[in-house]
Amino acid sequence: MSAEPLVADHAHDVSDHGHDPHATTTGLSHTKLAMWVFLGSECLLFGGLISTYLLYKTRGNGRTLPTDVFDIPFTSVSSFVLLMSSLTMVLALSAVSRGEDEAGRTWLLATALLGGIFVGGQVYEFTSFVREGVAFTTNPASSAFFTLTGFHGVHVSLGIVMLMSLFVASVKGKLTQRNAETVEIVGLYWHFVDIVWIFIFTVIYLIPAD
């Protein structure tokens, strides 16, 4: 029986000696890496929902389709509002990591507010669609539409909850330059939700039905 060569690759290991206990193998913090990994999973969630809508978008069962009642100018404005919230999110992170807590709070609040306007717009849109005869149970297309955009709306709402939690923490003095990374991680989530909306808006609202 022959032994395998002893791998004694010390040259690679020198840098690892005496490592800082806070260091991680990749250099990313656990929490940030976890958020990236989780967002990878979220892609498949929205992938499944978008596929479902694409399959069903013309299946009206003889009743009104969501595409018949879309108000594209209105949704364009609320999409713009949501995209601008990514800008304020970046400004919030920038302020907190520079230690400007006051400005950080302002931008966090602004981000939450813009997100809130978007969710409010969605609520308005849903109620007006229902008035126009497209409810959740109308046909497969409407079920798929409300499920997809509803899931996205819930994601934005959870983001707002996180932003407001950060805001409260900052008021209590618990969110400082030291833990600016928490803002960055919430920001990752927030930007992801925005990017998903770009897909949804393009695929659902802008590409014509046939």
Place this chain on the structure above:
Amino acid sequence: MAITEKTPLELGPGDTARYAERPLGVFTRPQEGRGWRDWLSTVDHKRIGILYGASAMFFFLVGGVEALLIRLQLAAPEGSVLGADVYNQVYTMHGVTMVFLFIMPLAAAFANYFIPLQIGARDVAFPRLNALSYWIWLSGAIFLNTSWIVGGGGADCGWFCYSTNSGVAFSPSHGVDFYAIGLQILGIASLVSSVNLIVTCLNMRAPGMTLMRMPVLTWMLLITQFLLLFALPVITVALFLLMFDRLFDAQFFNPDAGADPLLWQHLFWIFGHPEVYIIILPAFGVVSEIIPTFSRKPLFGYEFMVFSGIAIGFMGWGVWAHHMFVSGMGPISVAAFSLSTMFIAVPTGVKVLNWLATMWGGKLRFTVAMKFAVATVAMFTIGGLSGVTHSVAPADTQQTDTYYIVAHFHYVIFGGGVLGLFAGLYFWWPKVWGHFLNERLGNWNFWIMLVGFNLTFGPMHILGLQGMSRRIDTYARGYGFEFWNMAATVGSLLIAVSVLIFMWNVVKSKRDAPHLPPPGPDPWDARSLEWSIPSPVPTHNFDTVPQVHGRDEWWHSKYAENDEGQVVRVATTEEAAQTGEATGVHLPSPSFWPLAVAVGLPLIGYGLIFNLWLALVGALLTIASLYSWAMEPVDDPDAAHDHHEEHHEAGDAEPDDEGDQP
């Protein structure tokens, strides 16, 4: 304020824990100890692994009883043990229980216990999230099974629950609602666990432990976690659609409204096929640790093993529609999925050949663990070969929904997955508990299980090719089904006997342990880092974090090559192993909040089915617990660093961590 857990294992020099002790003034922070309450609040990856394993074995018995009921019903023609309706529920719950409540959590037990040990870490990246995964899994498992009591029976739509069979019209009891919500809860558990373990594998490796030096078990478990990460959201979508259809009158699976029942099949199998690899890859990892150890050779073709595992992980996403060859999806789809299914046999074949080459010329020791491992390879190969026959679409058209399919997937899942994990139980038992499982009883366990397994599922190939349909509660005389059905029933009773022998072995080994010599750190002369520390593993795992220089690090600290190229022992186990006597190692503090979060979820589930107010209560409990969790520090300022000492009085508030570092 997200639920962040920064550097849970160690505080740096000069760091102090900076938080209040009782976030809501409700609970006193629990301290690690030995009573049963400590199991409720534990965040130790080893204890959580044991919890997963013990609960999985319990549900193995539940699923096993369901299997025996199926076999008793089918033992003779025109059986009347179960009615048709109950039969539908029993085979559905048998499948769901064995997949989601037995084999996945048993694999999770191995992942929790051994990933940190094999990469030289003191715990997982997020200890409290780890506890959360377990408690959510358990709450989902209990929720799912309570449908027998409060839901008017179990789900009765088969484990893949095809629409339109799963609709209210054809399945009016609450069983399918429990299925839809229960699997969502279980999915949350697996998702949390997969994020946690991926971060652990990527971020917490000991110095020098590069990816290509990780033990193959850790590699296969890592690939499994990635499959879970991407497969679970797809079934989550499907389950949400089903739930919306059943509870809120959505139109996703109502063909009268123009819906397409194939949507469910696609979503289910995009999850369901990777799920097959989620089940089998951990067993592959276990076998890849055991065969080299008992052949006294390094694993043949380590890189090929790793990359074929990754290849299986990728290709597993491109074969799902081979479950749907008879659904009428068209010749191009059928041809494409036939080809991809044939191709996925290649990396699997690579693995089988590598295991054989590892044993070739080795100094083989046939312990019970090794017997189970070799049987895994052999039985999985049979199941793999019958799987390749399914990739031939015309043949599959004949075989679909017959017992040939049942035979195939039991050879893969039982012959591959279950035998593989039993190999792991025998192999790592001394590491976890500090005493061996009895080898003589283990031999009885092994041989009876192997014979019983083949007697149960071998004849199903024949029954299937003779045309016996699956999921039919009985059969008439005169089709030639009688003999082989009786044989399968006898076989299933043999499996039951072998499982009872295993249970007896667990009890007897524990009872005999004080009279036998302890196994020591490395009873099998093994190769990876978990064998370099005492058995059972001390709470803090490693006294000092190991420095890794190559693959099979532990083997090379015991053996080296002399000038003639002979392998010679350079250190005894006692010299090379750590003593486990380190004190003052800082460990993450226990917490009750994971359990509290998990209690809320089934309440939401019952609420959605029976009364929305209950869902509100559950949601408030979950949200309040999450916030309490977020405000609770990872490191309890009161916790004694030295867990060997008796703990401080609760509420003894002196947040002093300085000057107490190892």
